[in-house]
Every structure is written in structure tokens, then in C-alpha cells.
Amino acid sequence: MSTILTVGPADGTPLQNVLAAAGYRVVHTESAEEALRCVRAQPPDLVLVDGRLPATVAADLVARVRAEPAAAAVRIVLLGSTPDPEPRAVLDIVRGTIDAGAPDTESASQPGDQRYRALFENSISGIALHEILTDASGRPTDYVFLDVNPAFEKLTGLRREQVLGRRVTEVLPGIEAEPFIETYGRVALNGEAVRFEQFAAPLGRHYDIAAFPWGRRRFAVVFTDITERRVAEERLRLQGAALEAAANAIVITDREGRITWTNPAFTRLTGWGREEVRGQNPRILKSGSHDLSFYEEMWRTLLSGRVWQGEMVNRRKDGNLYVEEQTITPVRCERGEITHFIAVKVDVSERRAAREALLRSERWYRTLAEAAHDFIFIVGREGRIGYVNTAAAARFGRRPDEVVGKRLNEVFPVEIAARFRNNVARVLASGEDLYAEERTVFGEGETWIGTWLAPLEGEGKEIESVVGISRDITVRVRAEQALKASEERYRSLFERNLAGVYRTTLDGRILECNDAFARIFGFGAGAEVRGLGAAELYPQPAARQAFLERLRAEGALVNYESEGRTRDGASVWVLENASLVQENAPGAPYIEGTIVDLSEHKRLEQQLRQAQKIEAIGQLAGGVAHDFNNILNVISGYSELALRRVDKRDPVRRYLEEIRVGASRAAGLTRQLLAFSRRQILEPIVLDVDEVLRGLESMLRRLIREDIELVTTLRAAPALVKADRGQVEQVVMNLAVNARDALPEGGRLTIETAPAELDEVFCRQHVGARPGPYVMLAVSDTGIGMDAETRSHIFEPFFTTKEPGKGTGLGLSTVYGIVKQAGGSIWVYSEPGQGATFKVYLPRAEEVVAAPRPPTPPAEPPGGTETILLVEDEEALRTLTRELLESLGYTVLEARHGVEALELSARLESRIDLLVTDVVMPEMSGQELAARLGDARPEMQVLFVSGYTEDGVTRHGLPAGRVAFLQKPFTSEALARRIRRLLDGPRGS
Template identity: 50%
Template sequence: MNIGASMNAGSIRSPTLSWLTKGALLVAVYFIVARLGLRYATIGESISPVWPPTGLALAALLLLGPRYWPAILCGAFLANATTAVPLTAAAGIACGNAAEAALGAYLIRRSFGGQRIALDKPGAVRALVAIAAPLGALASASVGVTTLYLTGALPERTPLAFALGLWWAGDYLGVLVVAPFLLTWAAPSPEFVGRRRVTELVLFAGGAILVAELVLGQVFPTSFLPRTHYPYLLFPLVIGAALRVGPRGASLTTLMVALIAVGHAARGGGPFVMQTVPSTAVVLLLYIGVLAVTGLGLGAVAAQHRRADVGLRDAHERLRTVVQSSPLAMYTLDRTGHVLTWNPAAEALYGWRAEEVLGRSAPTASDDSKVEDEWLRERVLQGQAVKGVELTHRRKDGSRVNVSLSIAPLHGAGDRVAGTLSIAADLTEIRQLEVQYRQSQKLEAIGRLAGGIAHDFNNILTAILGTSDLLLKDLDAGSRAREDVEEIRRAGQRAAGLTRQLLVFSRQQVLDPRVLDLNAIVTNAQTMLRRLIGEDVDLRTILAPDLGAVRADAGQLEQVIVNLTVNARDAMPRGGVVTVETANVELDGRYAERHIPARPGPYVLLAVSDTGVGMDTATKARLFEPFFTTKGPGKGTGLGLATVYGIVKQNSGYIWAYSEPGHGATFKIYLPRAGPAPEPVIRTDVPVAATRGSEVVLVVEDEEEVLRLTTRILEDRGYTVLSAAGGEEALRVVERHTTGIDLLVTDVVMPGMSGREVALLLKPSHPEMKVLYLSGYPDASIVHQGLLEPGLAFLQKPFGPDVLAAKVRDVLDRS
């Protein structure tokens, strides 16, 4: 057995069975309703003044789909076949009824593009009342009356026009009374929810039934009202049901009244009974028709208004939610400047709660901005909008706040400006960030300038210090000339110290980074720090026991601690307390946003605080600038904090100062937390030895004084020296030199060709050649963020003869 084929056949049979089941049920229902309608036939056995099956057929095709028309055809044929008309006439009438339902459903669907038909819109009611129902009824009446006439089933002496009109009216009313009831109750109705709606519907429907029985059953005497006026007492109930409950209420009450009216008229009672049957039918048809159209029209209008009200309330609620949730201060004023609305962001910005300002004049204008605020308001009241105006406003506590204010006109009836909408953004944090950014950019520019100056000075100092050392070797001890040279050397060393600090500030110092325990560095430095600060200053340490490791240069971190501690001592001329603290911290995104250029993540905090005189805002703004100092003449170089700033930045950290006059100062340094265990801090003192050699050394240096000095130092120690004033000259010298070159000593930064490029060009022809780089500051060609590439030898300018000779010997002796 093919299981797949069986399953496929089952899936095909399932929809077929569903269609057959629904179709059979529709045939049965149509047959029953049609038989009831035929009981009230007034012309022969087939023409009734009210034909409910028409409304059932139209609703069925709209709800189930047009493919159920055969069920309508079958039901109509069976209903008419059970009468005295010939089977050919029954078949013709059935075809007319099916065509009526199909045509009406097609016209309604075409009018609404296939959308759901619930008769809750005036357009849907118009399509049903003015297009689908009359045209469909005309098709059915034309086919039915023609069939009866041709088959001889139409009673004699019955005018064709009258028969056609009665048939058309009966089908038309059947659509107006039955179809709306089925369509409105079959479709979902979001408005028809809650116990209140159900109660109202029960009251109106029950009231309509009760009043209809009383009125149409002629219970009231004619002395109260004329007999023909009583039916109009039912209109208020239908209208009330339409307005209060909507299309469902209107359709239900109309159906109830129509059934009772037709029932009484068929039994020969009620106000619609006239002298002749045709006149009775006409009056009944007109009454039910007007009642149905009134109920349907008002129900659709009421539903539309109710949807509009709900939409308006939803839009208002959404707008209120947007305003209340806005992070920007939003408030509205009337033409006189009184507050109409005041959102939570405005409460947070200005400090006044909504209940404190609603209905009162806006209290935000400061003394400085009153004139401009009033001018802006007058301008907006004339219909102009303003955007991004910076003003100083007043808070509830009297403080000032800088805001970016945008104001737009609020238009009322007749497009008249009824008030203003103001949106204010707090610029305080933005301005603080701008200050931080400008300060960072300024320090960056100063750092680049300082690095360039230090580089040039180092070349000059190399010649001064080197030449001084050579002179000292040739001068006798105690001679006046030796004392002069020694003074020159000491001055050069002081200048070299300043250039080293400038290099630190500009973050161009060579580092030896390791994973370190910051607590160990602070502990090791305590003895030295106590000697530096004196007995009148108390040194306290608060060290986190589980402190994370940092990756940095141990010597530089020690220099940071020393510089900050000495700076704290100088801020406490009468003594005080210096506190050095460490801790693990986690910087979040909000902190990073307020402290440019910090990044979120785990850090180790080093904080140095004092109880000194503090600093004002102007001093803090220039705190880390080189050579800026508040100390007296001769009491400081102004490079201490600049050096700290450079070290922290070079180690990928951040530093901020917090201080107020008379309240001391705190410097907080954040260094990125490192993962591996810290390495022990090992101090090594390398003895400088004036070593000699006989190897061939190529010296490349663009500074003539440094080139002569380097050549002389190495020649005095036995080396064979080839000298060149640049990269291209060095290549020519090598071409002329027939033997090998043991060592290349080259400056890093030179015009045209860098020292790194010279080394790379010479390596293929001299693979055994070693390289020693010299520079006033490490260039990016061999140094990346202050870290030397593995295997590269480097000597920082300025240097003396012994230091150069020892470094050359060390590089040559490496395996």
C-alpha cells in the first residue's frame, strides 16, 4: 500500500467533505427559511412581500465564499418544488435566487476590494442598500416572474409590473433585514465587549419586542394616537440600539420588529392591514424598509464615530506616553505664558513638580534670559519655530543650567496659534565633555611639540656631554679648565634630565613593561616617600588585599607615586596627611561617556589624596601642562605632573584630578587590569665599562656634531669606523669597503632614508652585521607605543663615551 498516496488522497477528501457538509447544512437552512417565507405569499404560492432566504443566501456567499452558490440553487429549487408550481418554474426561480445572491456578493466584494464586510462603515451600508440589494433583487424578480409567466404559473389577471415590484420589494427587504443580522454577528466586533454592551443590547432588543407586541398588536386605544402613528414608537428603540450598541444592536432590533410586523400583518391584524392585500404589502414594505435603512445607517455612523473616538484616545495616549517617556524636557504654554503640560524630564531638569507649575507662569527664565525668553515666545506666537537656542535657565534651587531650547507654535481652532511647545536639552554634560576633549587635544598637541623639542635637544646634548667627557680625560685633576668643563657637563646633565621628562610627557619614552603588583611598588616606595615628605606630613596607605595586576614599567610607576606624593607635600606647607590608595574598579559605559577618552572595563585604581590648600578651576585646567607651576621661582620646573600624565597615558591609563580651594586634592589613576600573575620587581645595576674592540663599525648620523663625536669615541677604543651623514651615503661607503661590516650604528630619524631602511638594505649583503639604533626619541619605525620590537638594540640620546662604548661592546658580544 502506498502510504504517501493514501495521505495525499486524504488531504484532498478533507476539504471536499468540509464543502459538502457546509453545503448540505446551507441547503437545509435555506429550505426551512424559504418554506417559512412562502407561507406569507400573496401572489400565487411563490411571491411573498418579505423573502428572508435572500438575506440568508447573500450572507452565506459573503461569509463562506462564492463557491457555495450550488447550495443556494439546490435549496431554492427544493423549496419551490414543494409548491404547486411546475418543476421547470421551480428550476427557473432557483436559478434567479442563486443569481441574485451571487450578483449581490460580487458587487459588495468589488466595492470593498475583498475586505471583511461587517456593515460597520457607512460605505458598506451604502453598497448593500443602494447597489447589491436592489440590483440582486431585480435580477431575481426578473427571472422569477418571467419563469412564472412562461410556465403559466402566474395567477390570471395579475399585472406583471405589480408582480415584479412585489417580488423585488420582498427580496430587497429580505436582504435589508436578514443579511445585516448574519454579517454583523458573524464578524468579530472589538467594540462589542464588556457586560455593559450586552446589557444594553438585551434591554433594547427586549424593549423592541415588548413595544412591538403592544404597538403592532393594537393594545393601545386609538383615542391615544391614530392607529397608523403607533408603529413610529419603535423608531426610538431601533435608533437607540444603533447609537448605543452599533450595527449588531440595529440589525437585531430591526429583525425582531420586522418579524413581529410581518406576523401580525399576515394574521390580518396590526396597523398595516389595509383594505386590499397589495396595499397592505406596500405599507408593510415601506415601514420595514425605512426602519432597516435607518438602523443600518445610524449603526454604521455610530461605529465609525466610536472607532474615531478610540483612535483619537489611542493617539492621545501614545502622544502622552511619548511626551512622558521623553528624555528631553517638554512643556507647553498658553498664549499668556501659563504652563499647560510639564513632563517628568522637565521635573528632573528644573526641579519643579508638575503640580507646582501647572496653570502658573513658567518659572524657568533666569535674570539673564528673561528678555530673550520673552522675545522668543513672541516670535513663536507669530507662527515661527526656533531651534537649538542656547539659554541659561533657572532651577528650583536657584542654580543655573545651560539648555538648548527649541520652541514650536501650537495651533488651535482656525489654525490660530494657541500656545507654544518647548523642548529643552541639558547642555551641562556636553559642555563638560567639550572642555575635557579640548584639554585632551591641547595636551596631545603640547606633547607632540615637547617630543620634537626633546629630540633636537638630545642631539645637541649628545655632542655637549660627549665632548665634555673626552675633554675631562685629557685635563689634569684640579686644573681650572677641568672645573669649567665639569660645570658644562653638569649643566648638560640637568638639561638631559629635563628632556627625559619631556619625552615621558609626550609618551615617547622607551618602556620595559611587565605584569606588576601595584601594592608591592607602593610598599617598596614607602621608606623613600617618608624621607621625601618630612616629619610634619603623615603618609597613609590603604591597599586592596585582592588587587589585580597591571602591565606597566615598574620604574615609571614608582616615579608617578613619587611625583604625586611630592606634589601633595608642597600643597601642605603646614603639614597634613597624604593617602595612597589602591582598589579594583569597574568603569561602566556611563562613566566613560562623562570622562573622555576613557573606555569601559576592569581597571586598577591608584589614588593619591592630600589635605592641602586645593586648587581652583583655572589651575585644574592647566594642571598637566609642561612648565606650568603654582610654586614660587626656583621651587619647581613644572614638569612633575606633566611627567605623571605622560607615564599614565603611555601605559594606556587615565588620570583625573578632583579638588576645590581649601579642601585638598585627589588624583585618581586608572590602569587597565592585567590577567597573568605579577612578576617580581627586580632592580639591576649594570656597570658601565669602557671596553675596547677591533671590529668594523659603520656609523650613520645626519647630525654632524654627533657623527664626529661617535666616530672619535669608537676610534679611540680601537674600532675601525666608517662614517656616513645619511642613508644614501652609507650605501656608497659600503660599496667602496671591500671587507665585512660587524656593526651598524645608525640614527633612527634621518632625512630621506631612515635608519631602519638602511639596516634592511644592508642585511642581504652583510647577514652577520648587527645593528644599534640611536635616537633622541624612539621613532614609530622601531617602536610601537613605546615598546621595542624583540631583538632590536637601542641607545637613547644623549649618551656619554663610556655608555656608548659599553653598549657597542654588548651588542657585538651577543650570540
């Protein structure tokens, strides 16, 4: 006897009877889960699935039965969705299926194909039969439509002839982006049965889908359209979210009054949680403030289907009473019966308390109003005065009965009445209180009145009038105006003060400061500094702590210098005046004071000290060089005399040559010292700095290394200055060498010129600079740069950052002296790792460029037979000079000083052709000697000799550039040529 398992609703008894009468053993289950348990316990021969089961449930059951190993031979028949299938027709299907011995649902339909087809065609669920397609690796890539039922067409909008035999990616482009192919691949290839909900983007619909295997590489899909359900669910979700987020408390009860739902606002209002009140009656909120008739009237209204609105005094969970304004709406079902009530509650406790207070005050206001000195009145909607107290009437020189009943414009001046009407109208329209302060002019003059207006409700709870209380606030307003003016004056003084003004706590935290204070520390406005501590503005906590402790001890500090720190970390020096406020002032104790930025003053002070130091060093160097020149003159002179007397083959000659070379090198050093001390002999001419640079460019390129790029930026117009050409060349060469040495790994050296106008501001910031037109010569490098300590010493003689033996330390000091002697200034700008720029400012000249002198061909030192009076206080130098002159053929008379020279001249009757004298001597200067001898011997020429010209030309009264001058140390050739030029030329040449 074959066993048939029927699955479906319990009303299938006629079908079960027919099957039993046909000799089959029938087992019936109502659910898929129960049917699956039966299959596992004792597999039947056939499972008959009622078509009234949901398609997804039926599909899931088929898939799960197929997945049972013990049910491999079980046949499955799916009936159509007809509510009452014909039992005899079903019996024929069952017999055909069992007799054919079909192993699965696919072949079980063959004997009665038309009947099976009827079930397929009549299903309200969409059904589609597919075959999966895979690539070479077996991965599912697509699937083909084998068959679809009419419900498929209805639910998808796709016609059967459009899809049969076609791939899904052809029918629905873009479907590959959805998970269908991958999911159905698992069903067809792995035998899995799945059920899921999915939005099909190409169709724009939501579906509930069941898929199960159906033969080899085939699968069946049963689905229903759930789009409307999903839309409804989303609508319900949004409605629920809106109710949850509502600011008003919402309560839903059933018809019997049991609470079924509340929102969070209900909990905030009552203190009761949602779960605490579910199933409870709202009477848990009752306060006992309302009698039974109140609730009876409310329920009569609600049960009649009408909305009830009203105020109710309820009790919170914590026992406190509150007043709520409540709107309760009945909810009806489809049959029109009331099933629920929705109540919306608003807490109006404060509003009601205010209204009740106003009503209470109305009962006793007359007593209070009549005793008050304030002006109290009531104005109705029509603008008539309904009440005034005695003080208000007296303000206008009337009795209350003379004012009551009159319109505002009958009592007040037109302008005042208009303002009152506007304010009263605003209160009547808004129902809210209003306070206004207004200036009035009547009676004895200007008066300020402060008026408070509030709405008054009538018996119908409509605002019917406005009550007002006015007070003469003239004294207060004038005091406030005076205070405001005082505060504005203080604020103006505070904010516009060029000095920084501040107030701090005792530990230094900024409480208040003006913008000037903020700018000193690098901030834009005072608001950015307020709240900062002392440690954030002063880099040395110990120093600032000492300031605070001293201030606490002394109470005030005057002209106290402190080092601060700006917003970007730079140092700033400030001068402070501070005092400790300990009186009974608001916020005391605190510190208040002023600060002034001393940074520029400090910088200029440092520049001045540096300039004074360099000046002192220059004076010392000049004096040393002057005395040293006398010694060098002796050494070089005697070496020249000795060389004249020594045969060229004599081995001693080489020693004498070395002595002369050494003396020459030493003379070069003294010249550099003299240049630094600005005591060189100059031959200033008007020259074009750009032309000088062009002439030096090829030499500069040989001077620097190949890994250094030389860039010159010169002007087309001449850059004219009046200076010694050789010294300008020396400045450029020395600065170029300095830049080269700062570029050990190569880089760029830039030389440029430009016109410059130095103004008063620049000169105030740069000690020693003078306003006027200049030519700016800048030498910049991209080298290692310098720190502040190095920059402060670079112009000092013998200061060098090079290794011992690699430099004299006179290069930049020579540049400094040359620039200063030319009336200019030099400034250096550099930071470590940022290269350096030296800017030289030379006074601009407006004269014509001087033509270069033709070179003089070398010749033998010329001599002569004239008589020369030699005056020199240094005996060794005097002796040397005498011997040099005598070797040239001259007759030499010598004197140790001016007095001796005058005596010698007085005794001598013969002619003296030339006076050679030192400038600086004891007893008498060279200039005075020349003047006194010149009176007696007008034919005598004069040659001044000195180690430097500062003393001789300037300090001793000789006009610079207008006397014959020879600088020590000198060679015999230079002496011979200078003397010969004087003696051969006109007097004064």
C-alpha cells in the same frame, strides 16, 4: 448718749425700738455702703451688723470700718444668722460691749461669749480664725487654725479636731501652690480686707471668700461654697456657646411675642442684627404671604402648650422673600406658665422652589413629553410604569398604552430591568435626583442611554413615584471615548517622551511640561516646574530674552543651544526646538517645544577638545625634545671628552663639570617632555602596584611634611600591571608631591589601590577610556582643591599654580604621558576647598611578576678594536660620537645618511662589526639602511639611536622591544656599555 449704727434689712424695727427705749441713739442703714458713709461722717460707738447680711458683705464691711482712721474706737458686733433674733438678748450683748469699752470685734464678744459663740456656731457661712506665720524676713509662709465653725466643717469636709492648732500646709498638702498664704499674709500683716473667688485644689471646690484682720497677726475668713453655682455657670456658658454656634437660626420671644434673644445664624438668615430686633415683634419679618387664619392657628397651638411646625414665607431686611421651615416650642416657668417661646428656623427656599418647579412641570409635562424625542417615563413604588411618552414606547416597538401598567421586567431585558429597579429604589429612598449613563444591548446593537431620575411627591408630600428622562447618547459617548483615547495617546506621548516637552507663555512662564523636562532642571515631576518663570530656569536673562525675541520674529527655532540652571543652581546645557503657536488654538498665543539635555555631550566634547589639545602639545613637545636631545648630546659628550683631557687640578675642570650637570638637568626636562608625549624608551614588566607602593612608603613619608598624615590602603591580593617600574614610581612620587603642595596647612594624603572594571557607560562618559579590567590607583588629599578652569589645564606642560621659580609645570604632564603610554587613563575629581582625587586606571595584567634585576656594579667604560659604521645626519653629533668611539679604541667609519653609508660599504672590502645609525634621517630611514646592509653583511650588528622611540619603533617599522636601542642624549659610558654588550653577545642581542 451712745450712738448705735444698725446695718441690715428694714424689718429690724422691734430691735431698734428696744435699743432706743434703753437710752441709745439708733441710726439704721440697709446697705454696707450707706453704713460706711455714716461711719465716715460721724463715727458711732457701736456698729451692730445683722446676721442676715451675706457673710462676705459683713466681712467686707468690718474690714472697711477697721480701715477708717476715725473709727479706731468703734466697736463692732456681728449678730448670728437667725431670722428673728431676740431683741433682749441683743440688748444684753450691746450693753456688755459698750460697758466693756472693747476696741474691736474680738474683745467685744468676751462679755457675752456664749451669745457671740451662738452667732459664730449658727452662721451658714464657713468661718475660720487664723494666725499668720512668717519666716525671718517677715514673709508669710503658713497660717494656723485657731477656730472654725460647724459650717466650715460642712463646706470643707474637714473636722474641727483635725485642724485646730495645725498649720494649713499640714492639713491641706499642696495648698502652698494656691494664692491663699500670700493673700492672707497681706490681710494679717498689712490690715487689708479682701474678697475673692478661688478654686481650692486640695478640696476640689470653688469658694467665695472674704478675709479681714482680727487682732495682731490674726485674720478671719468667711466663705461660702459656690461650686454648684460655678458648675451651673459653666453649663450655661456651654449652652450659650452652642446656641451661638448653631447653624440654624434661633429666636427667643416672651409671651407677648417680643424678641429677647437671637443667635448669629438669625442675622445671617434675615439680615437683622441682634440689637436691632431686641424688643421687636417677629412681625417685622412678615411678607404678607399668609392670611390672618394662618397666624391664629399657629398661636392657638402655641398657647395650648404644643409645639408648632410649619413653613412660612418671610421677608429679609433687604426686602427679599425667603421660605423658612420653623419649629416653635413654648417654655414654661416653675409654676407651669408659658413665659417664652423658642423658634428654630431653617431656610428651605431652594428646596421649596425646586419642589414647586417640579409640581409646575407636572401640570404641563404631558405636552412637553409627547413632543420630545427623549424617552420620558414615570415608575411607581411598586415598580410599575405609570407613564411613558410616545418616543419611549416606540423605542421598544410599542404604543404607550401597551406599556403603561406593566412592570419593568415585562418591558426591558432582565439585566436592564434590574439596573432600572436599583436606580429607582435609590431615588425613592433618598428623595434626591440621580443621573446614570448605562450601556444597553438590544435591537440593532450596543446603545448608550443617559437617564435622569427625580422623585415625585404625592398629595401627602411623600415620594410616591419617580420620573425619568432618558436620551440616546451613543454618538456623544463614542465621540468622548475617541477623544479620551486621543488624549491618552497624546498624554502617553507627552509623559513618556524621553525629551523634555513644554508649553510656555510668550514671556517664558511654564504652562505645561512633562516629567522629562522637569528632570533636566533637577526637579522630580512636571508639577513642580509649572508656574515657574524663565528667570528661574535660565541664569542669563538677556540670553533667554534674545531667544524669546528671535522666536517671536522667526516663528520657530531648530537646534537652539541654551544654558539653563538646575534646581540646585548647577549649569545645564539644552538643545531646543521651539515654535510660536499663534493660531486660534485654545490658550494661544503660546510657545511649545522640546529640549534635550546636552550637558553630557558638552562635557564629553570638552574632554575631547582637552585630549586633542594635550595630544597636539605632546607632539610639539616630543618634536622639540627630540631635536633638543641632539644638542644636549653634543654638549654632554664634549664636556665628558674635555673632562678626560683636563687635569683634576685645572680650574677649568669646575666649569666643565657645571656644563655637564646643566646638560644632565636639561636632559631630565627633555625626558619629562618625552614622557608627556609618550615617546620614552620603556622597559615594561609585570609588577605589583601594591608592592611598588610598599617600597616607596618610607620615601614618601620623608617627602611629605610632618603635618601631613599619610594613609595607604592596599589590597592583600596583588594588583598586577605591565608597566615600567621606574615610571610607576615616578607617577606615585609626582602625584604625592602635587598633593603635598596642595596641603599648605597640613591634612591627610591617602593612597589606595583597587581592582576596577570599566564598562561601556563609563567609557562613553570619559573620552579615551577603553572597557576592560584595570587596577585603580587613587591619590587623594584634603587640601585646597581646584576650580574647573584649573582642572582644564593641569596636564598641560609648564602649567603651574605655584609662584615663579617654585615649579617646572611638568609633574602632572609627565604623569599624564606615562599613564597614556602604559595604555591607561587618568581623571581628576576636585572642587575648591574640597581637596582633590587623582584616579589612575592601568590595564590589569594576568602574567607572573617579573623578578627584579640585580644591580650592575659600576666600572670603567669598556672599549674595543672593532670597526663601527656611524650614520648620523646631525654633523655635530656625528663628530662627537666618532670622537667618543675613537677614544674607546674603535675604528670608525662615518656617513651623513643612508645612501652615503651604502656607497661606503660597497667600496669597503674589510669587515664592518657594528652599524650605529639614527632612526630618522633624510634620503633613507635607519631601519631601511640596516635591512639593506644586513643582506650583504650578515655578521654586522645594529644599534639604533634616536631622541625618542615613537618614530623609530612604531612609525618606522621596527618591532618594539626587539631591537638594540639607545636613547639620546646618552653618555659616553652608556654608549660604550651598549656597544660592548652587542659586540660580545650573539647576533640580535
